[in-house]
Amino acid sequence: MSEPTRSLRLRYRTLVCGLGLAGMACIGAPALADSAGILNPAPFNTTDGQQVYEHICRGCHMPDARGAIGAGHYPALAKNPALASRQFMAQAILMGRRNMPAFGAKHAVGYGGPPAVLSETQIAAVINYVRSHFDNHYKDRITAAEVAALDRNGY
């Protein structure tokens, strides 16, 4: 972390969250099953859609975007007709959907540390990436401004 003030602030927030002493950006549960470490997460700044997919989305939607099935399932993003609506995708990423975490700054929830927040630019990039890969061939693209407007005005 190059900028000391910011890193200290993050660390302080980690302390407060780790002990459940205050709401701030984390859950307000009275008891946490664990305390985080001295979190000082490296900033996740990439604006490359593929990078966002591979570091964040791939965990559940899988490398081939075909989802997975166990006691429940993760939906496939490959050849998924729901992706016809770029706004639907943006809403799911901003607000979360059941066990899918929310990544919008207004909705993301951390646990013992800062939540995972993606910027409008990152969200637009990953939507455009997914909708043009994995056997998806949508031609229209979403912009960061459109994601921001959806976040402001709802879907």
Added chain:
Amino acid sequence: MIVDPGASVSRRRLLSMIGVAAGSTAMYQAMHSLGFAAESSFREAGPLSAAPKGASVLVLGAGMAGLVAAYELRNAGYQVQILEYNARAGGRNWTLRGGDRYTELGGETQDCRFDPGLYINPGPWRLPYHHRGMLSYCKQLGVALEPFVQVNHNAYLHSRNAFDGKPQRLRTVKADYQGHVAELLSKATRSHALDADVTAEDREILLDSLRMWGALDENYRFVKGNASSERRGYDRDPGGGLSGRPAFSDPVTLSDLLHSGLWSVLPFGDAYDFQTTMFQPVGGMGKVGEAFGRELGHLIRYNAKIVEIHQDDKGVAATFEDLAAGSVGQTLRADWCVCTIPLSILGQIPMNVGGPMAQAIAAVLYCTGLKVGLQFKRRFWEQDEQIYGGVTYTDLPIGQISYPSSRYFASDKGVLLGAYIWDQINSMDFTAMPPAERVAKAVEYGSQIHPQYAQEFESGISVAWHRVPFTLGCFGLWTDATRAQHYDNLCAFDGRIVLAGEHASYLPAWQEGAVTSALDAIGRLHQRALAAGAGG
């Protein structure tokens, strides 16, 4: 103990009355008040009075909540059947040992190659002394417990950006932080800056206490010397004879300490849930689920994937696939249903409940979380660094390294918890990696704290909770807002269905949340069943 031992029969009657009248949580609390819950007579008492004749309950899920519910309902005389997705009991109460094979969502399979006796608990791994439900069930089921070391003054605090990346012992950070703060406070006190808040008489007592608390010298300074080294340790420990003269160690400066951020970890061990004494089952946390599985035997039907839950005014039916036999569409029916399926999965299963419960189920997101277990050829953390149990905290992506709390000195090899990642971006990033890469990263990062890693590493295994087929996430992530709006609706009966689990508790992720939620749910179920009479 406020009641003499001879009064145990009336105590049981009293508890039974409380259980019927006020629900099992009240009874559970009353058991604590009577000093009863932690005693062996816990089982004799049981939380429920006798079941109505012929009444039946379907329990969905054989994790801690389902197991406790089924065990107590069976003991009270209910006809109980349990459906479980896995081929074992316990759910997130789970231990991976040598010879175990684990296939995560997406199909990646890992074989655990740990030596006999070594293990990793992918889920819960420690029991606070006040989680009396868990401790009581361990005792009842004959699960041996041993101390779990949470706070270790000789473990490390580590930041890449502090002290040239050199790990600091917890005891030096704690001593220096306390010492510097005590020196500043005593300075303010002696310069009369606090006179408005502290009387002249209290001032002297405060100064004495600051000197003691901070290990200050006679002039209220925190400096290199006997007092400070007695807390932070010595450069050369005191010994005997001519070679025994101690060498005192140098405290770090207040400014370096503040900028290191390492102080942020100091209060963790003071939190109620992490205070000494903590416990762990001997041989792995999974021993609890395994013991329940033996106890309940044929009542549990394994390899059953629930595909629909349907209730009417007479009872509840669960339709499931038998994953072992490959058959579909079998149905089990009972008067009542205790459903402990994680909300991440339950939200995908058709179930005819009303809007409030359905919305509550959909409102709870699931935490990401990830652990990596690493086996090493020798216990270098003990042999080279005198670290026996406890946790090292780091700002590296691995978050923590935890050292085993058992088999000290006894065996050559050992397994470390080599990564325990809560930070959301890092845990998602690790989840997205193939398992072998997670292990390789844990070794790479960990070697920045323990250079012995490279030489001594043997094998590893990782569990990323969003890839776990039976949970699709680590635990329910409530916010103040979702709890205010949905929690009561999640826990309330809907017709003949009641939910239980850590997600239906104020103890997210803790097994005690599952236990107390199950006791609360079956207490309310019992009241309803008694009111409905025989046959429900």
